[in-house]
Amino acid sequence: MLYVQILINGILLGGLYACIAVGFSLVWGVLNVINILHGSFIVLGAYLAFFAYTKLDIHPYLFAPFAALVLFILGYAVQLTIINRVIEAPVLVTLTTTFGLALLLDNLMLVAFAANFRKVSLKPPLGIIDLSDTFPSIDLIVPVDRLASMLFALLFVGLLYWLLRHTVVGRAIVAVRMDRYAATLMGVDTTKVFAVTFALGAALAGAAGALLSPIFPISPLAGTTYLGKAFVICVLGGLGSVSGALVGGLVLGVLESFGALFFGPEHSLTLSFTVLILLLIFRPNGIMGKRGFV
């Protein structure tokens, strides 16, 4: 039963990880921009949700689309006015640009929100599903807020998948991801596609922040932890595809959970990083990645 509980913990965590990584993966895959701002965007989304809940009494799950909208606008503006200027430069230049912007945003949040740790404390709390209440022999517990956050996150990921598959903008993004020059020849306005893609990545970060706000403590500099996870997930799952982020997130969540069980919590990352190194050696494009897309 212990292993099943650990698996449940891992899947729930993995769902949240997927939500953290999908926007990052999209931007990296399509724009070839390693967006260091992504973690800070998640934190900003979490702060917006925190204040929406504490000041306006809007539930974080209801607020998530609004957080996504605010971050979409911010992301669009940042891409069009700043990142677009260096989009053709080598990846190190865009990486440094977003790193600088992340420093700026982190410190602005530090000034605006102070360094205190906060968390959305839902009233009443969503509680837990204790399976032993119904089946006395099954001692398993599912925290409802993690489950709900994961399901809402999957909903957003599903929306992105639908958008990429079934809308003109989505097809343009996929086309640019495959071959930006061929897409330009086909009449795709790559400048706009870049801005929309970056904005979508930011929107997903904003939604993720809102969904994570009842789960993780919020602080202005928490972005680096999220960013670290997003990196690993992208390498595990493969870049630029929704399914890659999903698989990468779930794999990392489950690996970390079992790693903590088998090797102790201080080595929870050991197992996942060992797998990561093996993947880099034997399957450098990740579990779901395709060769030559980036």
Added chain:
Amino acid sequence: MNFRTVRLGVLTLPGATALRVAARAAVAALTVSGIMTNGLAAEPAIRIGAPLPLTGALSPEGVKLQQGYELWKDTVNAAGGIAVGAVKRPIEIVYYDYQSVTPKAVQLAEKLATDDKVDFMFSPFGSGASKAASTVSERYGIPTLAPTASSSEVYDQGYKNLFGTFTANDTLSEPMADIVKARAPNVKRVAILARNDLYPLALGQEFEKSSKKRGLEIVYFEKYAINTLDHASALTEIKAAKPDWIIATGYINDMILIRKQMADLGIKAQIVTMINAPAYQEFIDATGPLADNVTSATWWHPAVRYESKDVFGSSVKYTEMFQKKFNALPDFTNATGSSVGVVLQMAIERAGTVDRDKVRETLVKGGFDTFFGPLSFNGVGQAISYVPPVFQIQNGKPVVIYPDVIKGGDLKLGVR
């Protein structure tokens, strides 16, 4: 003679710009020729170096320490400064942000010693960084006061320049274990989850010793990595071990997350002890009703009642002054920030000089009656002279449950 200080002194004189310019030129000339004496102008500041984690994971604690330093500095400077013999010298604190990265704290301590040439230093935050940076102050012979170093491992290097105002970790675990033994005789099984970091781990080990000493069984003891984002696996194992007393050590973000995930997994226990976070209002705000009945121990609490011979006068007056300046109750990190200031001030005033050797000798002698408690140091520089209070969050408020002289309530059992 410091030209900048002299110049500032002249600028405070009323009069026309021409007079100021003439005076400035005269002062500059006198300074260069070395004619001016101390009695003619404001005294140079006593410079204290303070590397702080103002950004990064430890930034909440860094900001709190800085508030403590600033309250002490502003209070002393408003009264004219520190009395050094017959003159009063203002305090200047040179801050650097080491971004919660310990190696950077050591580099900045080196810069403070060699480049800024500070007279004294305050250690960076926590036992680990304090220990790392103490090597620098020892090398340059700079008396350094550590506001937040409690692990005995910090002081076991035989250094002469390090003085810490926190008593050893076992002064937190021993009273807590005594209370548990006395008031919760059914508690037999103990689980400990400690952050793999110098102070939280050392504290976890002290709790292990204190529990074993009283015949309690340790059913779980594990470390978790710094920046852990998920504790579900560890807590699932703890739940399976069926402990009566759960002890978690770490910093505020860890404790918020662990307490939340304990509830997520339906973990209940007779006693849950978390150190350090419950001493902070942010922990209570972030965890809401989950904070109730969580016990903790800390080196200082606004409920303590010490009369003092320092610039604040007493713990009560300190709390009032802090509230006036920052519009919030001081916690132990704020208070310890001010405590290192008042100890240094009292040592300088007793020595009558800023000579480092003489100040160090005075610090060794101890016997400082401060708002933080009576402070004297053992042979290796760690405070040994006061009893840290144990408290419990009851109905959203911290209530002191030990020592008896200041207690506001008794231990309540049951955390769910």
